[in-house]
Amino acid sequence: MAGADTTFHPCPRPALAVTYEGDDRALLERIVPLVDTIEISPDAIATSDGRRASLRPEVLDEYAAVSPQIKFIAHGVGLSIGSFDHWDEGYLRLLDELFARFELGWHSEHLACTVVAGENTGTMFPMPRTEEALDLICERVRRIQERYPVPFLLEHVIHLLPDAPAEFTPAGFLNAITSRTGCGLVLDAYNLECDVFNQGLDIGAFLGELDLGAVRELHLAGGVKHNGLHLDIHSNTTRDTTLSLALEIVRRAPGLRAVTFEFLKEAVLLLGHDAICAELARIRQAIQ
Amino acid sequence: MTRLEVYQRGLLDLVKRRGAPPEDEYLRRVADSDALATVREIAIWWRVFALEAQCRFTSRLLKRLGRFDEMVAWYFNHHLTSPFVEELSDDFLGSLSPHNDALIRATSQFERAFLKVRAGSAQTFEVLWDRHPDLVFVALENGSDLPPAETECVYRLRIDRNLPGMVACLRERIP
Numbered sequence: 001m002a003g004a005d006t007t008f009h010p011c012p013r014p015a016l017a018v019t020y021e022g023d024d025r026a027l028l029e030r031i032v033p034l035v036d037t038i039e040i041s042p043d044a045i046a047t048s049d050g051r052r053a054s055l056r057p058e059v060l061d062e063y064a065a066v067s068p069q070i071k072f073i074a075h076g077v078g079l080s081i082g083s084f085d086h087w088d089e090g091y092l093r094l095l096d097e098l099f100a101r102f103e104l105g106w107h108s109e110h111l112a113c114t115v116v117a118g119e120n121t122g123t124m125f126p127m128p129r130t131e132e133a134l135d136l137i138c139e140r141v142r143r144i145q146e147r148y149p150v151p152f153l154l155e156h157v158i159h160l161l162p163d164a165p166a167e168f169t170p171a172g173f174l175n176a177i178t179s180r181t182g183c184g185l186v187l188d189a190y191n192l193e194c195d196v197f198n199q200g201l202d203i204g205a206f207l208g209e210l211d212l213g214a215v216r217e218l219h220l221a222g223g224v225k226h227n228g229l230h231l232d233i234h235s236n237t238t239r240d241t242t243l244s245l246a247l248e249i250v251r252r253a254p255g256l257r258a259v260t261f262e263f264l265k266e267a268v269l270l271l272g273h274d275a276i277c278a279e280l281a282r283i284r285q286a287i288q
Numbered sequence: 289m290t291r292l293e294v295y296q297r298g299l300l301d302l303v304k305r306r307g308a309p310p311e312d313e314y315l316r317r318v319a320d321s322d323a324l325a326t327v328r329e330i331a332i333w334w335r336v337f338a339l340e341a342q343c344r345f346t347s348r349l350l351k352r353l354g355r356f357d358e359m360v361a362w363y364f365n366h367h368l369t370s371p372f373v374e375e376l377s378d379d380f381l382g383s384l385s386p387h388n389d390a391l392i393r394a395t396s397q398f399e400r401a402f403l404k405v406r407a408g409s410a411q412t413f414e415v416l417w418d419r420h421p422d423l424v425f426v427a428l429e430n431g432s433d434l435p436p437a438e439t440e441c442v443y444r445l446r447i448d449r450n451l452p453g454m455v456a457c458l459r460e461r462i463p
Binding site: 083165228 | 290291292293295296297299300303314317318321322323324325326327329330331332334335337364368369370371372374375378407
């Protein structure tokens with residue numbers, strides 16, 4: 001079983017990773033010297049002919065061109081690991097394709113539901129923190145661990161809607177998953193900030209209770225405030241407060257291997273290449 | 289039905305504005321929350337971004353008519369939406385194909401056919417326009433006034449991968 005290695009490995013610093021969704025070779029050329037790892041989202045580089053989805057070969061070729069200098073990890077959006085009925089097999093076929101082409105350090109997915117009875121929700125529903133949901137998630141994590149030879153991580157998602165009645169605290173639910181399955185975690189510093197702002201999450205209590213040894217990857221991003229809510233739209237550079245929270249996690253998570261700056265392809269025009277590169281340099285300096 | 293199924297089906301119905309008001313206490317709390325409107329808005333934003341990028345002429349026309357956001361919201365609420373932009377666009381344009389506005393109908397039919405042919409379809413498509421399609425495309429590209437409908441003729445636009453530029457247009461007088 002490919003669980004997270006949560007033993008402490010003295011490591012000078014976590015790797016710096018970045019998302020890149022293809023079709024911008026000029027950006028790729030600029031970011032490659034600044035980072036150690038590229039995080040590939042199979043869903044974001046997939047195309048469908050109406051019958052079957054597949055990864056776009058031209059984007060895979062872009063990754064291949066930089067593979068001598070860069071490591072790769074995968075981060076999915078569409079598995080829908082928490083759907084009451086079944087997850088999305090189509091996503092796993094995309095992941096199979098990616099594993100067949102590249103060596104991936106690990107792969108991860110959101111702890112959420114994006115498909116209900118075969119219908120795409122258009123958004124991510126967080127999981128209710130119940131024994132029922134825990135059993136379902138753990139069973140599926142085990143199946144994924146059997147299928148792929150590298151560690152699998154789950155990432156908590158933001159909560160905009162009121163929380164469903166819960167049998168676990170937010171950290172307790174993640175601890176139960178990692179202890180039962182051995183899977184690792186992606187902590188997202190911006191998602192946590194959103195939950196603090198939108199839902200009143202007690203971040204001190206959360207980090208105090210969470211088994212930080214299971215955290216292998218940390219996400220950083222910037223979003224927007226809309227209708228009085230902080231939204232996890234990866235459209236901006238990281239706020240100072242987000243980076244401060246991230247640095248606290250870096251100090252406290254002994255198994256942390258990578259810090260990933262996430263931005264949407266759609267945000268590149270808005271941000272510009274210079275700002276993205278400056279942000280990577282800023283994060284690199286901070287996590288050293 | 290398990291609690292998880294009740295929650296997930298209930299949340300989806302709320303996001304898509306369908307079904308009877310929920311009986312479940314938690315789902316009633318969600319229905320009454322201010323955040324539900326934001327979650328709906330975000331779900332529609334993603335579709336708007338994708339459709340703007342893929343359905344360039346139709347989205348511009350609908351914006352020009354002040355109906356884009358409303359049409360995408362209607363589409364999202366009443367259809368299964370694919371996470372893949374190609375499928376989403378094809379289905380969205382297909383949903384507009386029988387529209388009672390002749391210009392929306394022709395533009396969406398043309399764009400759907402063009403995207404199919406560009407993606408490799410060997411099919412030949414034909415779309416009837418009540419005004420010169422080139423003038424419509426120019427107006428949508430540069431923001432100038434849309435041409436008026438012509439009463440004495442129709443334009444028969446063929447879309448086929450074997451045609452130069454993949455399109456050919458014939459002007460026909462109405463007898």
